[in-house]
Amino acid sequence: MPITAYSGGTSLEGQFRSSPVGGICIDMGGMNKILEIHEEDSDLVCQPGAGWMDINDTLKEKGLQLFFPLDPAPSATIGGMLSNGCSGTNAVRYGTAKAEWFLNATVVLPSGEVIKTRRRARKSSAGFDTTKLFIGAEGTLGIVTEVTIRLAPLLPTTVAVVHFPDVRKAAAAVREILNRGVGIECVELVDNEFMRATNLVHAPAPPRYPELDSLFFKLQGPTPASLAETARIVKEVVSKPEYGGSGWKLAKNDEEAADIWMDRKNAHYAGLALLPGARGWATDVCVPISKLPDLVYETKKDIKDSGLTSHIVGHVGDGNFHALLLFRDDAELAVVRDVVHRMVERAIALDGTCTGEHGVGMGKKEYLYEELGEGTVELMKAIKRTIDPLNLFNPGKLYPEEKDSKHPRP
Amino acid sequence: MPITAYSGGTSLEGQFRSSPVGGICIDMGGMNKILEIHEEDSDLVCQPGAGWMDINDTLKEKGLQLFFPLDPAPSATIGGMLSNGCSGTNAVRYGTAKAEWFLNATVVLPSGEVIKTRRRARKSSAGFDTTKLFIGAEGTLGIVTEVTIRLAPLLPTTVAVVHFPDVRKAAAAVREILNRGVGIECVELVDNEFMRATNLVHAPAPPRYPELDSLFFKLQGPTPASLAETARIVKEVVSKPEYGGSGWKLAKNDEEAADIWMDRKNAHYAGLALLPGARGWATDVCVPISKLPDLVYETKKDIKDSGLTSHIVGHVGDGNFHALLLFRDDAELAVVRDVVHRMVERAIALDGTCTGEHGVGMGKKEYLYEELGEGTVELMKAIKRTIDPLNLFNPGKLYPEEKDSKHPRP
Ligand SMILES: Cc1cc2nc3c(=O)[nH]c(=O)nc-3n(C[C@H](O)[C@H](O)[C@H](O)COP(=O)(O)OP(=O)(O)OC[C@H]3O[C@@H](n4cnc5c(N)ncnc54)[C@H](O)[C@@H]3O)c2cc1C
Ligand SMILES: Cc1cc2nc3c(=O)[nH]c(=O)nc-3n(C[C@H](O)[C@H](O)[C@H](O)COP(=O)(O)OP(=O)(O)OC[C@H]3O[C@@H](n4cnc5c(N)ncnc54)[C@H](O)[C@@H]3O)c2cc1C
DSSP: OOEEEESSOOOOTTSSOOOOOSSEEEEGGGOOOEEEEEGGGTEEEEOTTOBHHHHHHHHHHTTOOEEOOOOOSTTOBHHHHHHHTOOOTTHHHHOOTTSSSEEEEEEEOTTSOEEEOOOSOSOOOSSSOTHHHHTTSTTSSOEEEEEEEEOEEOOOEEEEEEEOSSHHHHHHHHHHHHHHTOOEEEEEEEOHHHHHHHHHHHTTSOOSSOSSOEEEEEEEOSSHHHHHHHHHHHHHHHTSTTTOOEEEEEOSSHHHHHHHHHHHHTHHHHHHTTSTTOEEEEEEEEOOGGGHHHHHHHHHHHHHHTTOOEEEEEETTTTEEEEEEEESSHHHHHHHHHHHHHHHHHHHHTTOBSOSSSOOTTTSGGGHHHHHOHHHHHHHHHHHHHHOTTOOBSTTSSSOSOGGGSOOOO | OOEEEESSOOOOTTSSOOOOOSSEEEEGGGOOOEEEEEGGGTEEEEOTTOBHHHHHHHHHHTTOOEEOOOOOSTTOBHHHHHHHTOOOTTHHHHOOTTSSSEEEEEEEOTTSOEEEOOOSOSOOOSSSOTHHHHTTSTTSSOEEEEEEEEOEEOOOEEEEEEEOSSHHHHHHHHHHHHHHTOOEEEEEEEOHHHHHHHHHHHTTSOOSSOSSOEEEEEEEOSSHHHHHHHHHHHHHHHTSTTTOOEEEEEOSSHHHHHHHHHHHHTHHHHHHTTSTTOEEEEEEEEOOGGGHHHHHHHHHHHHHHTTOOEEEEEETTTTEEEEEEEESSHHHHHHHHHHHHHHHHHHHHTTOBSOSSSOOTTTSGGGHHHHHOHHHHHHHHHHHHHHOTTOOBSTTSSSOSOGGGSOOOO
8 A cells, every 4th residue: 555654745846745646644744853952963863744944943942053954845844855855045055955964864664674874973984875865765765754964053144135137147146156155055046026026925015126136145154244244245246247236235134134035935925926816836947057047038938928927036056946837727727837848848958957956756757767867767766666666655756657658748 | 707996096995995806807097087167067077087186186277266175085086986985174164975076977887787877957856866876885886987076166275283182172172163154174183193193204303293182274265354264263262271272373374384284184104104114004983073082082092002003183073083003014903903893883882983984895894784784784785786686896895795794803
């Protein structure tokens, strides 16, 4: 009988929360305890249902200057984040779930055996790391029941926002800033439609932002002096004539910083304001960062030509962006599907991936043969068969059926 | 017929360069070309025999402010580093080979099939990352023939050295410094014996350093002001009475910085100066960082009690340390083996690993059942059998024979 674990339930794997194919559904949400905090080692042991925001709140309440830096949806949980291979706005500074934030995992295999992938040392070269097998496997190889996560020092931050003539200039400015090595915790690209949505959310107040392609920065530094220096350098770079950044706004205090950042974090819900009554299809792709402007341009043109409403938000430091495509009925949904299909095909053609952080689920598995090649997909399937010969865990997800099933669409 | 690939030949897997079990030996050293440099994307495609130092020299010659931050032995190569799951002094800032530095690998599987694990996007959540299967697999799952590596911005650095009453105080100072979030690229713990060896290397010049447990820092910052601020904060922390750091020396210029750092990098060869005519057995273990001082203390005591000569060098920000144990004959070699055995057992008992960065090879596979548990080792072996059913690639390495083969020593 098929078995699916879930906890946060915020996954957007291949668009839409992918529903299990019947069978047993195990809600891991109750297993949400923090079991051990090792302040001295900057790590923590918890159950899979523990939310990353709850963990960070607990650390703050205890007065510890530590946090867990992976930041997908606010209600996402450690088990789902590991299984999804998530990331978020902090990835430009801290990397993704596939880096070294998950030190080990205790996993129930389909055979019923319970394994612990590693001990608690920060690094090990004792063979390939079996933890990584479960990161991004979307629950198809095992059910995660306990995790040791690494924590990072919590540093002072501030927030800034600045506007650009177009996406290409914004992306070029980001490249120069990242190469300067200053303290950037996050840098988020948003398009004019995102700004329009945000202004709508705040209406009837006067518009908060010019409706232009823009960057939101979260700056980070150990001292006020270094934060001020970072802000000065970032402002200097974005203001160069070749980038044309305008309207630079640096938060005056922590409240203002939180307020501006909330506008960025509210992207999903603000987007829905663009078309009252519509539902949103959130999708993401990722490409080498130099290709991002082309991809955003072509995607925006496609969206416009297709008559859809959408906004775009990008983790621009990673070459990753999300489109929230709005639809009100089945006819519009069909158009959305086609736009997503072309967006994915474009990303793969640019040496990118069908999903930077949302996962494959049932909606994107058809692209894996094209993206990864037959040999790599067959290797993934061989590993799945080795670990789960009866195909018990999350059947139907992640692994494409057969090579010729790709490209069912025109 | 068994097949072993090698290139840099610097691996210390489980002590000593592990020799292949007869069969075909493929020297990848000739495949040492850089194939593509994508400056805009901060990545590069190369063949497996390309050395990390050659890559960094090439980037410098081309005037690019980029570098590859994994830094094991100077003559190590990308294919060996990937296969070994290496790290080095930069790991405290940049993480290890198991983080996100290897974007993809082209691999010849034992079946003869050639796969490419991923495309070139910086991140992807399109399933579990098969690249990671080959990282640390020590050539047992495939032969790597091409790799895309991610590069980091090259930033101004400087170097400092400071001395402590003991390892515990040095390690405690490191913890506070890392939590301050200042720009630390490397922080290396060395013991009094290391300092003695280094003074011997420079003799007959007067002693360069007091023969005390010490820290070498490489500081990093985008601007002279931030570098100076970092140096000020680090000096302030180490000088606190509870840590008792003394003799703080900050390099006055780039030449002096390179000169001091060379003393640290020369550890292996300097160590041999402690006992003329001796050979050295280099071994490494890694534990949660709070356990490092205990482990170093007990290991040093054991070395002394056993009548051996050795020095200790630690990547203290990661909880990882190396001992270079000297021996002149088979009798001393037998004592060395026993000391290493007890050091590994101690590390595992402290929730650590038998190897932080040197690998398993043939010398440490007996510890994997104890360290990882039977289920995890059997999972690794099942994956090996799936990919290499005829056991063609590097047979005899990494995977322990059977559970009861562990602990052959008293
Ligand atoms: C508003 C919004 C914003 C988002 N922003 C981001 C973002 O910036 N970055 C990003 O990466 N994602 C983002 N996401 C997607 C989502 O938050 C992430 O994919 C997250 O990792 C899912 O975690 P979860 O706990 O909700 O997992 P769930 O949705 O519960 O599960 C995710 C998958 O993991 C499996 N699973 C869950 N628990 C376990 C377990 N214990 N063992 C084995 N398998 C398990 C499930 O079967 C499922 O396949 C966003 C989603 C929303 C709604
Ligand atoms: C002085 C000194 C200092 C060192 N310092 C460090 C340190 O700080 N950190 C650290 O991590 N290590 C260190 N090491 C160990 C060593 O440098 C690393 O393990 C390094 O990653 C080995 O790279 P290599 O190219 O020399 O690999 P090799 O020794 O050639 O091979 C290593 C392993 O990988 C396999 N292999 C090689 N090429 C391929 C390929 N193309 N495809 C598949 N398998 C392959 C080999 O069969 C072997 O199992 C040090 C070694 C020395 C001698």
